[in-house]
Amino acid sequence: MAILETRKLEAKFQLRDSVVHALRGIDLYIEEGEFFVLLGPSGCGKTTMLRSIAGLERPSAGAIRIDGELVFDSSSHLFVPPNKRPIAMVFQSYAIWPHMNVFENIAFPLRRGRVRMAENDVRTRVSEVLEMLGMGDMSDRPVITLSGGQQQRVALARALALRPRVLLMDEPLSNLDLKLQIRLRAQMRDLMHELRLTTVHVTHNQAEALETGDRIAVMEQGKIVQLDAPQTIYHRPANEFVARFLGDMNIFSSRFQSGNSDGVTVETSFGALVGQSTSSRTFAAGDNCMLGIRPEDVEIDGSAAIDGPNLLEGTVISSDYVGEGFVHTVAVAGESIRIKRHHKEAISTGDTVRLRFPPSQTVVVTPAEHLISEDLEGGLAGEGASRAG
Amino acid sequence: MQGRSFGIGWVYLLAGIGLFLVCISVFGNVITSFSEEGDVDKFSLANYYELFDQDTLGSVTGRTILLGFGTVFWMFLFSFPFAWLLARTDFRFRTGLFSLLTAKLAIPGFITAMSYVWLFNPTSGLVNQFFGMTKFNGGALFDVYQLGWICFLQGIVLVPGGVFMMLPAFRNLDASLEEAAWVSGVSKAHTIRRIVLPLLGPSMVAVSIFYFVIGVEMFDFVAIIGMPGDVLVMWIYDAIAESDGPPNLGFAGAAGVVLFAICGGAIVFYARFLRQAKKYAVVGGKVRATAPQPLGELRWAAYGCVGFWLVATIIVPVITIIWVALVPFFQPPSIAALESVSLSSFSDALEWIGEPLKNTLILMVGSVVIAASLATSITWLVTRSQNGMAHWADSIVFLAPAVPTIVTGVAFQFLGIAIFHWLPLFGTIWLVAIAMGTRMLAYCTRTMNATSLQIQFELDEAAYASGVSKLDTFRRIFLPLMAPAIFYSALMVGMLAARDLTLPLVMNTGNSEVVATLIFNLQTNGEQNAAAAVALYMIVVLVLLALFARRITGMQEIRGAEIVRRRSFRDWLSQLKNTAASIANPSRKQKHGYGE
Numbered sequence: 001m002a003i004l005e006t007r008k009l010e011a012k013f014q015l016r017d018s019v020v021h022a023l024r025g026i027d028l029y030i031e032e033g034e035f036f037v038l039l040g041p042s043g044c045g046k047t048t049m050l051r052s053i054a055g056l057e058r059p060s061a062g063a064i065r066i067d068g069e070l071v072f073d074s075s076s077h078l079f080v081p082p083n084k085r086p087i088a089m090v091f092q093s094y095a096i097w098p099h100m101n102v103f104e105n106i107a108f109p110l111r112r113g114r115v116r117m118a119e120n121d122v123r124t125r126v127s128e129v130l131e132m133l134g135m136g137d138m139s140d141r142p143v144i145t146l147s148g149g150q151q152q153r154v155a156l157a158r159a160l161a162l163r164p165r166v167l168l169m170d171e172p173l174s175n176l177d178l179k180l181q182i183r184l185r186a187q188m189r190d191l192m193h194e195l196r197l198t199t200v201h202v203t204h205n206q207a208e209a210l211e212t213g214d215r216i217a218v219m220e221q222g223k224i225v226q227l228d229a230p231q232t233i234y235h236r237p238a239n240e241f242v243a244r245f246l247g248d249m250n251i252f253s254s255r256f257q258s259g260n261s262d263g264v265t266v267e268t269s270f271g272a273l274v275g276q277s278t279s280s281r282t283f284a285a286g287d288n289c290m291l292g293i294r295p296e297d298v299e300i301d302g303s304a305a306i307d308g309p310n311l312l313e314g315t316v317i318s319s320d321y322v323g324e325g326f327v328h329t330v331a332v333a334g335e336s337i338r339i340k341r342h343h344k345e346a347i348s349t350g351d352t353v354r355l356r357f358p359p360s361q362t363v364v365v366t367p368a369e370h371l372i373s374e375d376l377e378g379g380l381a382g383e384g385a386s387r388a389g
Numbered sequence: 390m391q392g393r394s395f396g397i398g399w400v401y402l403l404a405g406i407g408l409f410l411v412c413i414s415v416f417g418n419v420i421t422s423f424s425e426e427g428d429v430d431k432f433s434l435a436n437y438y439e440l441f442d443q444d445t446l447g448s449v450t451g452r453t454i455l456l457g458f459g460t461v462f463w464m465f466l467f468s469f470p471f472a473w474l475l476a477r478t479d480f481r482f483r484t485g486l487f488s489l490l491t492a493k494l495a496i497p498g499f500i501t502a503m504s505y506v507w508l509f510n511p512t513s514g515l516v517n518q519f520f521g522m523t524k525f526n527g528g529a530l531f532d533v534y535q536l537g538w539i540c541f542l543q544g545i546v547l548v549p550g551g552v553f554m555m556l557p558a559f560r561n562l563d564a565s566l567e568e569a570a571w572v573s574g575v576s577k578a579h580t581i582r583r584i585v586l587p588l589l590g591p592s593m594v595a596v597s598i599f600y601f602v603i604g605v606e607m608f609d610f611v612a613i614i615g616m617p618g619d620v621l622v623m624w625i626y627d628a629i630a631e632s633d634g635p636p637n638l639g640f641a642g643a644a645g646v647v648l649f650a651i652c653g654g655a656i657v658f659y660a661r662f663l664r665q666a667k668k669y670a671v672v673g674g675k676v677r678a679t680a681p682q683p684l685g686e687l688r689w690a691a692y693g694c695v696g697f698w699l700v701a702t703i704i705v706p707v708i709t710i711i712w713v714a715l716v717p718f719f720q721p722p723s724i725a726a727l728e729s730v731s732l733s734s735f736s737d738a739l740e741w742i743g744e745p746l747k748n749t750l751i752l753m754v755g756s757v758v759i760a761a762s763l764a765t766s767i768t769w770l771v772t773r774s775q776n777g778m779a780h781w782a783d784s785i786v787f788l789a790p791a792v793p794t795i796v797t798g799v800a801f802q803f804l805g806i807a808i809f810h811w812l813p814l815f816g817t818i819w820l821v822a823i824a825m826g827t828r829m830l831a832y833c834t835r836t837m838n839a840t841s842l843q844i845q846f847e848l849d850e851a852a853y854a855s856g857v858s859k860l861d862t863f864r865r866i867f868l869p870l871m872a873p874a875i876f877y878s879a880l881m882v883g884m885l886a887a888r889d890l891t892l893p894l895v896m897n898t899g900n901s902e903v904v905a906t907l908i909f910n911l912q913t914n915g916e917q918n919a920a921a922a923v924a925l926y927m928i929v930v931l932v933l934l935a936l937f938a939r940r941i942t943g944m945q946e947i948r949g950a951e952i953v954r955r956r957s958f959r960d961w962l963s964q965l966k967n968t969a970a971s972i973a974n975p976s977r978k979q980k981h982g983y984g985e
Contacts, residue, residue, distance in 0.1 A: 055853075055854075056850050056854065082850070082853040082854050083853050083854075083855075083858055088854065089851065089854035091847045091851055092847075095847035095848050096851075097848055097851070097852075099869045099870055108852070108865065109852070109856055109857055112857045112858070112861045112865065113855050114856030115856070155851075158855065159855070162855055162856065168854070
């Protein structure tokens with residue numbers, strides 16, 4: 001049974017002269033112990049979604065069920081306030097209470113919260129979580145003297161101490177420096193799995209999502225556009241938006257020709273190419289579609305001759321060092337193709353090279369309905385509304 | 390149960406009471422203006438007929454407005470340079486100037502007014518006497534009984550408030566905006582004219598309008614200097630303190646409505662400029678401060694400006710009062726006068742002061758409790774409850790400063806009469822305390838709202854999301870974080886309540902004399918010597934209170950040191966607790982922490 005379930009969740013915000021539709025009928029089923037990630041650009045509705053689950057925001061329609069109990073149902077006007085829901089939440093700003101020390105921050109919800117524990121149990125529980133997070137010696141520290149990473153851990157400890165049925169995390173790592181983010185991601189995922197704690201994690205950082213999530217829901221404009229395991233999301237994006245949003249991808253508009261169980265053939269400006277359709281939609285001949293391939297998947301003709309379908313020929317127009325490797329840009333039939341390599345290839349600007357798009361790594365997806373820039377604009381208004389509301 | 394158990398209902402209830410009281414002070418006066426001769430059951434337009442029958446209504450209203458402009462002129466003349474000196478320059482005595490501005494708050498306006506009357510009154514002013522030039526022998530050298538003098542005096546005593554209101558605007562001005570102009574090759578003078586002034590403009594206009602309202606409604610100077618022709622506050626006072634017959638609250642109410650209209654109109658403009666000023670506020674709150682600009686030769690002008698203000702508002706009044714308190718009868722300095730100097734007035738004053746002092750303490754404590762508790766609840770309602778009423782509550786409180794103090798007095802007197810059968814508060818100091826608390830409510834709410842808005846909303850949400858109820862969150866998260874602001878507001882309210890003359894004077898029916906009215910009455914009865922002694926006592930106590938307030942809260946002089954301030958207050962509180970504990974039980978070890 002799903003531990004967290006939402007049904008046709010809608011959220012609208014009235015701005016001065018417009019309505020922002022932050023959630024458009026979201027259905028979710030999250031299993032016990034799952035690390036679930038809501039991923040999307042700012043303003044896609046992911047934070048509104050999380051805050052609705054927490055009860056900090058009131059959706060305009062739909063229903064939410066946590067651990068078998070209805071906590072929100074628009075048809076029966078049921079709304080359980082946040083302090084009565086079996087959840088805990090880690091905030092983007094950590095929201096550590098500055099007038100309390102580390103111990104008090106964690107103990108306060110245990111003493112005054114949903115389940116009021118005896119003083120002895122509070123102490124045991126607090127030292128337990130502090131030990132678990134490697135902060136056993138910091139119990140008396142005033143929180144304002146802690147570093148960002150330590151504050152983040154206090155926020156996490158406060159949430160874990162409650163032993164919630166569902167842990168909600170709103171971009172908990174986004175205020176930390178990159179190295180720390182990367183270290184904490186893995187730690188966080190392992191910890192939640194160890195505790196078998198159901199976690200809903202909101203982030204706009206795709207690397208974080210891919211690394212931590214058991215499943216990822218990619219959101220765009222208040223809708224879930226793809227819900228899958230990280231590998232599937234990365235390698236089998238359902239549409240152009242997901243393909244562009246996660247990682248880097250070469251994308252070319254194309255026209256559908258034919259398809260069978262082995263793959264589909266599309267017509268591009270480089271000629272007919274073969275790929276895998278990852279779209280949920282079935283294409284008919286002549287439909288507009290998009291062909292995509294990751295820069296690291298494009299093969300370059302070295303000394304060994306490459307053969308098979310999807311062979312192209314073009315001119316190298318630049319080779320740039322980007323820190324972790326090299327990006328070569330090759331012009332083919334007026335389009336440029338980016339190719340990523342860890343080591344420098346023996347090619348230089350002006351060379352003519354042969355490229356190959358391996359059909360298994362080449363995807364054919366539905367074109368995005370809107371431009372991404374528009375998407376972000378609408379999104380920012382939504383974000384503002386969700387914060388203000 | 391829509392997420393709000395009765396627990397938090399208490400806070401809503403307190404906020405509701407607060408808003409009700411504010412409504413009385415805003416609208417009570419309008420109701421009063423329709424009552425015939427202050428009767429609570431006869432209503433008509435009679436007071437307005439009477440008011441508009443007065444030939445002088447036009448000229449009095451004109452003079453009132455002139456008084457407002459004159460006050461703002463003098464206030465601005467000193468406040469603007471002072472704020473600039475404090476915020477942007479390397480002026481050597483910045484800390485000193487800041488302390489002086491704080492100390493000035495401890496000298497009530499009416500005492501300053503009194504000292505100037507003693508000095509420059511045309512018939513017996515000490516200066517005029519000293520030079521032998523009074524009205525009786527060939528024309529006075531100085532005549533304080535002029536509108537110009539009232540404007541000047543009101544202006545200079547309002548300087549500290551003006552500076553404190555202007556400072557944030559100066560400090561929030563992002564240095565990089567100016568630097569961006571300089572590095573683009575724009576001259577310094579041009580930068581100031583085209584970048585700095587336009588950015589400061591809206592806030593400065595807003596401050597000016599706010600002080601226009603205060604200039605118009607201020608009663609201290611008009612009450613003491615009084616003579617130079619009527620202004621509206623004087624009409625209101627005269628109607629209440631009619632020498633023959635009972636107070637005419639109805640007519641006072643009608644005149645109050647005219648005054649309220651002037652102030653209300655100004656407040657509407659004030660709101661508009663405030664909004665515009667906010668538009669320029671730097672988003673994100675991280676403002677880089679400018680390096681203090683060297684004053685160079687301008688520093689002599691700065692010394693002159695500060696020096697003049699210091700002499701006019703602090704040194705002259707204080708020395709005058711000390712002199713008058715020391716000499717047995719009112720006389721200018723001379724050898725004979727010096728020989729008659731004695732301290733007897735100070736010991737005599739102790740005999741007068743008992744009852745008024747008790748009343749003053751009741752007034753202080755009462756208004757502090759009312760203002761602090763109700764304002765805290767209103768602040769929570771407005772800034773944190775996310776309740777639909779918040780917007781209305783905010784608007785009502787915002788309107789409150791538009792109600793002149795004297796008009797508040799009239800409204801609450803009328804309320805006192807209206808409810809006398811059920812609650813005999815009329816004529817007692819308690820009614821004055823309620824009116825005073827309500828009057829201060831708006832001030833407190835403004836200070837507290839500003840602090841509350843700086844406290845991240847997620848701190849509350851974190852508590853709700855970890856299962857803590859709204860009331861517990863209010864008590865354990867909101868109140869502790871607000872404590873410094875509440876404490877500071879409470880101290881300020883206590884100080885302002887102690888020094889206020891207007892409300893106790895307007896609402897005094899004989900049983901509610903406070904120290905301020907005692908001084909006023911002594912002065913009016915020609916007992917300058919006693920008045921001066923009591924005034925000195927008052928100043929000393931107020932200075933101590935002001936220094937205490939400053940020490941506790943550190944005021945806002947430490948730039949961006951929000952956390953430091955909270956910490957130090959916490960430390961101070963815990964120290965206090967520890968000291969108290971060790972006094973109560975010296976052998977007991979101090980409890981420390983939880984986790985060990």
